[in-house]
Amino acid sequence: MMTIALSKGRIFEETLPLLAVAGIVPAENPEQSRKLIIGTNRKEVRLVIVRASDVPTYVQYGAADIGIAGKDILLEHGGVGLYQPLDLAIAKCRMSVAVPEGFDYAAAVKRGARLRVATKYLNTAREHFAAKGVHVDLIKLYGSMELAPLVGLADAIVDLVSSGATLRANHLLEVEEIMQISSRLVVNQAALKMKRDRLQPLIDAFAGAIIGAISGTTAP
Ligand SMILES: Nc1ncnc2c1ncn2[C@@H]1O[C@H](COP(=O)(O)OP(=O)(O)OP(=O)(O)O)[C@@H](O)[C@H]1O
Ligand SMILES: O=P(O)(O)OC[C@H]1O[C@H](OP(=O)(O)OP(=O)(O)O)[C@H](O)[C@@H]1O
Known part of the structure; x- marks a missing residue:
């Protein structure tokens, strides 16, 4: 199982196109559902919906493998235990x-x-x-x-x-x-070692989506 921590609202909305590039489509919109764990079209991928300020904590402790958080939030959290491979250029x-x-x-x-x-x-x-x-x-x-x-x-x-x-x-x-300020991908450092085969393709897809967005070839 791969768990992605997201906050609802602008981060969720702006992450949808990036997830789509990675072939991931959430089963529900957290704005319309009270569910905190949301499945996706891929049975091994789930989303957990948390407060924006809590995303780094969930990822730090490995309750989520990966998440998306604003630089504002990450500077307050301190970034302990987090690998931050990508600036996603969303929620600017x-x-x-x-x-x-x-x-x-x-x-x-x-x-x-x-x-x-x-x-x-x-x-x-x-x-x-x-x-x-x-x-x-x-x-x-x-x-x-x-x-x-x-x-x-x-x-x-x-x-x-x-x-x-x-x-x-x-x-x-x-x-x-x-x-x-913009939002970054954060990855649990231990999960990256243990689950690299599943996490790296997602990181690569997000990186490709950003390059595509800059060159105008891919969403968002
Ligand atoms: N007006 C804005 N325009 C663009 N991006 C924003 C704006 N306000 C906040 N952001 C970015 O989006 C992130 C998420 O914002 P959001 O409003 O969803 O959470 P929040 O209410 O700030 O956090 P919490 O729910 O934890 O108190 C912020 O951390 C910031 O990086
Ligand atoms: O310059 P503006 O376009 O007006 O955006 C700035 C506002 O956006 C954010 O609040 P947000 O809309 O996220 O509300 P909340 O964080 O208080 O829920 C931020 O805390 C500012 O209040």
Whole structure:
């Protein structure tokens, strides 16, 4: 049996074309099913549906052989026990610092102010501000970071931005890009040794799908 850990939503949707290139078609869509283990057209391949933040943990401990997780999530997890052979170039966005309109972030940094920053991404935020020499108190949140500055919980946030629509809707401005984000294939290091005959063809098919996508010959 080969077990693939995926989160529902954008990762699942954007992984479907890659799975198709590998000849794998899920039996159900997790959006329409409450099932957490989903079979596929190949009896030896199954999907487990977990929170995006939990994908690296399932793969690290071998509960899944392989999974797909955002760079944002992998940096927080630390990558222990994971082999990361491929950047899949899906679920692309960026991680940025944002502040309320009217807050002069550059001036606050220049005068050495201590900033309260709300984020789900403590490790990445800590490293970013340490490298810039900005003093911060980090406040851990699990979602809807955009709310924090609006109600006085924080001066700034570190969050993911794609179209910028969420920031605009909440009168926030992106003031600093920390890094570009995309999702990666993660493989349990022990499973790669024990099940290489089954895992390598899947890794190769995903790699081919990315090259095909870049050259315009294959989905996605
Ligand atoms: N607006 C976006 N556009 C493109 N990619 C995104 C966007 N937001 C998040 N991502 C990427 O997709 C991944 C999965 O996002 P998703 O919203 O499904 O999970 P989440 O809600 O962030 O995580 P969890 O459910 O564990 O709290 C993120 O880890 C990130 O890499
Ligand atoms: O720049 P935009 O295109 O508006 O995208 C940015 C939003 O996308 C993500 O949230 P998501 O839609 O995944 O919601 P959730 O993670 O809070 O469930 C992220 O946390 C931002 O809030």
